[in-house]
Amino acid sequence: MRFSVTIALILVLSAVGLTYEIAAGRVLxxxxxxxxxxxxxxxxxxxGGFSLGSALGGVVAERPRAVAFRDxxxxxxxxxVLMAVSPTLLGLLHAWGARGTGGMILSVVLVFFPASVxxxxxxxxLAKLAMEARPGREGSSLGFLLAAGSVGAxxxxxxxxFVTLPLIGxxxxxxxxxxxxxxxxxxxxxxxxxxxxxxxxxxxxxxxxGLAGSPACQYESGLSCLHVVRQGPEVRLxxxxxxxxxxxxxxxxxxxxxxxVLSYTGWLWARMDRDLGPEASVLFVGGGGYTLPTELLASRxxxxxxxxxxDPMVTKVVRLHMPGxxxxxxxxGYDASEGEGADGRLGIVHADGRVYLNETDQRFDxxxxxxxxxxxxxxxxxTRETFARLREIADGPVYVNxxxxxxxxxxxxxxxxxxxxxxxxxxxxxRVTAGGRTNILFxxxxxxxxxLESLPDGYGPTQISDARAFTDDRGWVGHR
Numbered sequence: 149m150r151f152s153v154t155i156a157l158i159l160v161l162s163a164v165g166l167t168y169e170i171a172a173g174r175v176l177x178x179x180x181x182x183x184x185x186x187x188x189x190x191x192x193x194x195x196g197g198f199s200l201g202s203a204l205g206g207v208v209a210e211r212p213r214a215v216a217f218r219d220x221x222x223x224x225x226x227x228x229v230l231m232a233v234s235p236t237l238l239g240l241l242h243a244w245g246a247r248g249t250g251g252m253i254l255s256v257v258l259v260f261f262p263a264s265v266x267x268x269x270x271x272x273x274l275a276k277l278a279m280e281a282r283p284g285r286e287g288s289s290l291g292f293l294l295a296a297g298s299v300g301a302x303x304x305x306x307x308x309x310f311v312t313l314p315l316i317g318x319x320x321x322x323x324x325x326x327x328x329x330x331x332x333x334x335x336x337x338x339x340x341x342x343x344x345x346x347x348x349x350x351x352x353x354x355x356x357x358g359l360a361g362s363p364a365c366q367y368e369s370g371l372s373c374l375h376v377v378r379q380g381p382e383v384r385l386x387x388x389x390x391x392x393x394x395x396x397x398x399x400x401x402x403x404x405x406x407x408x409v410l411s412y413t414g415w416l417w418a419r420m421d422r423d424l425g426p427e428a429s430v431l432f433v434g435g436g437g438y439t440l441p442t443e444l445l446a447s448r449x450x451x452x453x454x455x456x457x458x459d460p461m462v463t464k465v466v467r468l469h470m471p472g473x474x475x476x477x478x479x480x481g482y483d484a485s486e487g488e489g490a491d492g493r494l495g496i497v498h499a500d501g502r503v504y505l506n507e508t509d510q511r512f513d514x515x516x517x518x519x520x521x522x523x524x525x526x527x528x529x530x531t532r533e534t535f536a537r538l539r540e541i542a543d544g545p546v547y548v549n550x551x552x553x554x555x556x557x558x559x560x561x562x563x564x565x566x567x568x569x570x571x572x573x574x575x576x577x578x579r580v581t582a583g584g585r586t587n588i589l590f591x592x593x594x595x596x597x598x599x600l601e602s603l604p605d606g607y608g609p610t611q612i613s614d615a616r617a618f619t620d621d622r623g624w625v626g627h628r
Contacts, residue, residue, distance in 0.1 A: 151281040151289065153335055154274045155296045160332060162300025163307065165267045168231055168325050169194040170308035172260045175235050175318040175364050177373045177388040179242045180252040181523045184625050193256045197264020204265065205272035216273050220336050223269040225350045228326035230263035232357035235319050235364055267329065270336070271297075314370040319363050326354040369461035376469045382409050383470055385437045387462070390523040390551075393437020395472050407472060408439055411578055411604040412587040416516065416547050417443050418600050419574075419591050423545050424514055426450055431512040431542060433501035433529065434519030438466055438473035438494075445480055445493050454484050454495035454512070456504045458519075463496060502528045505537045515542040518549045523585075525550060525558065527623040532565050539569045545593040546570070551585050558624055559588045560615030566592040568617060579606040588612075 173182065173190045180186055208219045241255045275293050282289045312321040330351055365373035375386040384394040396407030408414050417440060424430070427450040432441050435457025444451050457463055467474045476494060484495025497504055501519050515538055519529055528534065530550075538546060548566070552558040554577060566573050570592035578587045588610065591597055618624050 149274075149277045149281065149335075149337075151278055154278040154281065155292055157332055157335060158271060158274055158278075158293055159296040159300035159303075160328060161267055161270060162297045163304035164227075164231075164325050164328050165194070165198065165264065166301040166304030167308040167312065167321065168234075168260075168263065168267065168304075170305055171313060171318050171321045171325070172234070172256070174308075174313055174370075174373070175238060175322070176252070176256070178364055178375075179238060179246075179389060180255070181388055181390065182521060183524055184527075185249065186252060186256075189253050189256045190260065193261050194264045197261045198268045201265040201268030202271060205269040208269065209273040209276045217336060220270045220273055221333055223266045224329050224332055224336070225347060227263055227266040227329040228350050228354050230266060230326075231329065232323045232326035232354045234259050234263065234322050236357070239364075270332075309370055313368070317363050317365065317368045318373075319357070323354055323357045326357070327351075330354065367461055367465050369459055371459040372461055374461065374465050376465060384409075385462075385465065385470065387436075387520070388523070390520065392520060393439050393466075393470070395437060395439050395470050397471055408443060410439075411606060412549055412589060413439055413443075414604040415576060415589055415600075415607055416440060416518075416549065418602075418604075419545075419547060419597075420444065420514065420516075421447070422598055422600060423591070423593070424448075424451075427452075428513045428544075429453070429511075431510075431515040432456065433505070433515065433517050435462060435466075435496065436518060436520075437470055438463075438477060439470075440516060440518070441494055442473045442476040445476060452493050452495075454497065454510070456497045456499060456501045456519075458498065458500050460498045463498070501526075502534060505534065505541070508541065510541065512542045512544075514544040514546065516547045516549075518547075520551070523551055525624065527618075527625065528620065530558065530562050530565070530624050531618045531620050532568065533620050535565050535569055545591055545597070548590040548592070550588045550590075552588050553584050554580060554586060554588075554610065555613055556585075556588075557615070560613055561618040561624060562590065563612040564615050564617035566590060570594060572596050575610050575612055576603065576607050577610040578604070 169190065172194065173187050176182065176186050176190065208216050211219070237259045238255055241258065246252070246255045278289045278293055279286050308321065312324060330347070333347060366376060367374040372387050377384040377386055381396055382394050383397055385392050394409035396409050408417060426448050428448065429452040430444060432453060432455040435455040438455060441453040441455050444453055467477060480492050480494040481496055482492030482494070484497045485499065517529065519526060548562060550558055550562060563573070563575065572593045572595065574591045574597050576589050580586045
């Protein structure tokens with residue numbers, strides 16, 4: 149085998165392996181969420197597969213050349229099939245009852261470990277062939293091989309994150325990985341002939357998986373896996389398996405607001421309605437379904453809002469499926485990243501919330517922190533540094549929505565931060581779910597907070613224990 153061919157194959161297979169790894173973390177989100185725990189499990193499992201594949205590939209490379217080539221071709225066919233079937237296997241395991249951290253770890257190992265072994269198995273033989281192709285230049289040959297592996301990994305990560313996952317989705321990305329593995333077969337010549345029928349069957353299966361396989365997400369971007377669910381008079385927005393927003397739709401009737409459905413939005417709005425004046429300017433970090441900004445602007449014709457939503461796909465889905473918020477965006481929305489709107493009252497910024505806080509010079513009367521990544525708050529949005537910056541640009545109250553266990557570590561850490569900047573804090577929590585978590589809501593203010601006349605059904609005051617405040621250096625680690 150020519151040296152250039154071995155380098156090209158190493159580069160391509162490394163790219164396939166990293167694309168597969170990134171796609172694995174993405175496809176987990178609808179079933180188990182996305183967090184430090186899920187990504188750690190995926191990375192450890194795939195790297196473990198790569199390690200075992202290299203070890204087994206070393207044994208294969210020492211076999212007679214004819215047998216070694218046959219085994220390598222078999223590994224490439226197995227890689228294609230296992231990668232293409234990965235999202236289906238994951239869905240089956242979830243349907244069979246895989247839940248919680250244990251179920252997630254078991255699913256990741258069973259689904260993603262075998263393909264990770266197979267995709268790496270050809271590498272030692274390719275390395276051996278590269279050495280043989282340039283006698284006396286083994287050192288530089290090895291250096292080029294290592295560089296090709298690294299470049300391929302970099303290319304695969306970029307390809308998954310910036311191209312395939314946002315454009316064609318995770319299911320098609322897995323099938324594409326399998327197809328590329330099969331395309332390597334013609335370059336692995338020699339040795340005992342393989343079975344053409346097996347290769348043809350594998351190619352047909354990969355094509356079927358890519359074209360006919362059910363997408364993991366109704367709407368998918370590099371940041372979100374979104375589903376829209378209609379239940380009676382309600383439309384709900386679900387992101388990475390967690391319901392992010394909902395509004396009530398009454399056919400045939402015009403409604404200037406959104407018809408708030410979720411209890412936590414009911415409390416936040418009741419608190420805002422009591423605390424804010426008729427011309428309030430409010431920053432919303434986390435656009436979601438845009439229900440709270442819509443309610444604010446519908447009830448206060450002179451109010452202003454800026455909603456910071458990291459994923460443009462979320463805004464697109466809201467425009468398509470949530471009529472109340474979509475109508476408000478159409479009537480009052482403008483691109484706030486280009487400056488203040490001449491006529492619009494709802495500024496929309498597609499950016500990370502922390503980046504916007506660091507860069508904006510606009511001031512607000514209040515702020516709502518309601519950003520989520522899957523079922524948890526991004527760690528960099530719940531640090532002392534974040535709220536210190538928020539205190540600089542928001543003159544009035546700050547409202548925070550969290551998902552945590554009662555008096556859990558996230559709630560305690562955020563409460564400790566708020567106590568450093570605000571003398572008056574109110575905390576409530578809703579009903580605890582079967583998973584043991586609930587919405588924990590904070591209102592923090594420099595001025596005393598007037599009590600609400602009533603609370604949403606299932607909500608009541610809660611006590612939060614003392615804890616260490618999160619910082620950028622020692623922050624929230626997240627959970628599913």
